[in-house]
Amino acid sequence: MRVPAVSPALSTRAFRLALFALCLVVITGAAVRLTGSGLGCSTWPTCHGHTLTPPWRYQSLIEFGNRMVAVLVTLATAAAVLGAVLRRPRRRDLMLLAAGTLAGVLAQAVLGGLTVLFKLAPGWVMAHFLLSMVVIAVGVVLVHRDGQPDGVGVARVGRETILVSRVMVGLTAVVLGLGTVVTGAGPHSGSTGVARLPISARDAAEMHSTLVMGLVGVTLATLLLLRPASAPPDVERKARVLLAVMVGQGAIGYTQYFTGVPAALVEVHIVGAVLVWLAVLRFHFALHTRVPDPAAAREATEGPEPDRAEPASALTPA
Numbered sequence: 458m459r460v461p462a463v464s465p466a467l468s469t470r471a472f473r474l475a476l477f478a479l480c481l482v483v484i485t486g487a488a489v490r491l492t493g494s495g496l497g498c499s500t501w502p503t504c505h506g507h508t509l510t511p512p513w514r515y516q517s518l519i520e521f522g523n524r525m526v527a528v529l530v531t532l533a534t535a536a537a538v539l540g541a542v543l544r545r546p547r548r549r550d551l552m553l554l555a556a557g558t559l560a561g562v563l564a565q566a567v568l569g570g571l572t573v574l575f576k577l578a579p580g581w582v583m584a585h586f587l588l589s590m591v592v593i594a595v596g597v598v599l600v601h602r603d604g605q606p607d608g609v610g611v612a613r614v615g616r617e618t619i620l621v622s623r624v625m626v627g628l629t630a631v632v633l634g635l636g637t638v639v640t641g642a643g644p645h646s647g648s649t650g651v652a653r654l655p656i657s658a659r660d661a662a663e664m665h666s667t668l669v670m671g672l673v674g675v676t677l678a679t680l681l682l683l684r685p686a687s688a689p690p691d692v693e694r695k696a697r698v699l700l701a702v703m704v705g706q707g708a709i710g711y712t713q714y715f716t717g718v719p720a721a722l723v724e725v726h727i728v729g730a731v732l733v734w735l736a737v738l739r740f741h742f743a744l745h746t747r748v749p750d751p752a753a754a755r756e757a758t759e760g761p762e763p764d765r766a767e768p769a770s771a772l773t774p775a
Contacts, residue, residue, distance in 0.1 A: 465541040465603075471533075471540035472476040472603050475558055476596035480731050482565075483589045485526045487727040491720040494519040494576045495647025501570035515741060527566060534559040537599070556601040561592030577651045579760035580642030585639050590630075590734055597738045601667070605747040613689055614744050618682050622741045628672045631739045636730060645723060661712055669707050674698050692743050699736040706733050748754050 489495055497511065497520030498504035504511045504521055511517035534555070540556040541548070565588055572581040577580075612619060639661045641654040678697050706729035713722035 459471060460713070461543060462545040463548075465538050465731075466537070467542040468540035469600075469603055471537045472555065472596075472600050473549075475530075475537035475555070476600050479529040479558065479562070479589070479593050480735070482523075482526050483586070483593070483731055483745070484586075484724070484728055485523045486569075486589075487584075487724055489520055489523045489649035490577075490582070491645050491724055493518065493648055494530060495651070497521065498524070498573065501573045509632075513749045527562075531559070531562050531566070534562045534704050544690055548604055548609065551599065554595060554602060556597060558592060558597045558654045561588065561595060563593065565589060566684065571626060577647045579652065579654050582647065583637035583641055586640075587634060590633055593731070593734060594738055597735060600746075601739070601742045606749045608747045608749040610745045610747050612747055613692060613742065614683070617680065618688070618729070619744055621675065621679050622736055625672070625675050626737055628668070629734065632665065632668050633730060633734065634671055635661070635668055639665050640761045645720060651752060666710060666714075667707075669703075673703050674706065676703055689745075692740070695736070695740040695743050699733075699740050702729070702732050702736045705729065715761065 483566075489497070494516035496516070497516035497518070500506060504510050504517065504524075511521040513635055537555040538552070538559050541552040544551065565585065568581070568585050568588055572578075572585050575581050638656065639655065640752065642656045642658040642661045643653075644658070646653065677697055677698070680693075680700060683693050707727070709722060709726050709729055713719065713726055716722065
């Protein structure tokens with residue numbers, strides 16, 4: 458049976474759809490917690506006892522709706538894997554990255570089920586969010602590599618800028634981690650009677666905001682490094698977008714802090730966290746490009762070069 462082939466343009470759409478779905482499920486998952494619907498379905502993988510469908514209560518419907526979104530995300534990442542496998546020309550790096558997004562989504566489903574079974578204990582909720590950020594990162598790499606040729610990496614900026622960018626990515630990851638601590642200590646637990654972290658929510662928020670200010674400073678320093686280095690215009694543009702998203706996210710964070718942490722603003726803050734993560738990764742990966750490897754391209758089209766025998770004169774003693 459002839460296996461159908463998928464064009465690079467079609468596989469690109471599948472990869473981008475998968476990344477969008479990975480971001481969407483984080484946002485809908487936050488809505489579940491902020492509406493107090495985290496235990497709207499008290500069991501997993503069923504909703505209540507042996508029943509798969511939810512009762513007609515809004516909290517159960519919200520939680521069940523998020524589970525349906527998770528199913529759609531699984532289908533989207535499975536489509537990305539299929540697109541990578543059937544893509545012509547086929548690329549091994551894209552197949553591995555697409556498979557990584559699907560594996561991450563399946564791991565998210567299991568971790569989400571454990572979070573429900575452990576009654577939304579803060580550690581499980583934090584782990585679930587951070588795993589989502591890891592899977593999103595894999596999706597960003599997938600989309601980025603899809604837009605590059607299969608070849609070797611080449612830096613587009615100086616080494617100092619690349620090192621600062623790595624610091625920025627690591628610092629952003631720490632900021633996201635501290636954000637989950639603020640959530641674990643804060644009032645939006647996802648349901649009634651859920652344990653909170655043994656730390657003051659105010660202290661956690663202050664640590665988080667201090668690190669955010671440092672991150673904004675590093676981003677501003679990176680922008681100052683790019684100008685004299687004559688960085689490519691798209692790199693500078695991504696840096697400006699990143700700085701704007703960070704400043705906006707910081708403004709939302711301070712607003713929610715001084716207004717009593719309303720649920721609607723927290724949801725906006727979650728959206729901002731996803732956008733910051735996307736922006737910092739897109740900027741970091743823009744610092745390199747890939748160029749085709751001439752030897753690999755020649756081998757792919759012509760086959761390996763045959764061994765050449767030494768000339769007879771070289772084998773015969775003088």
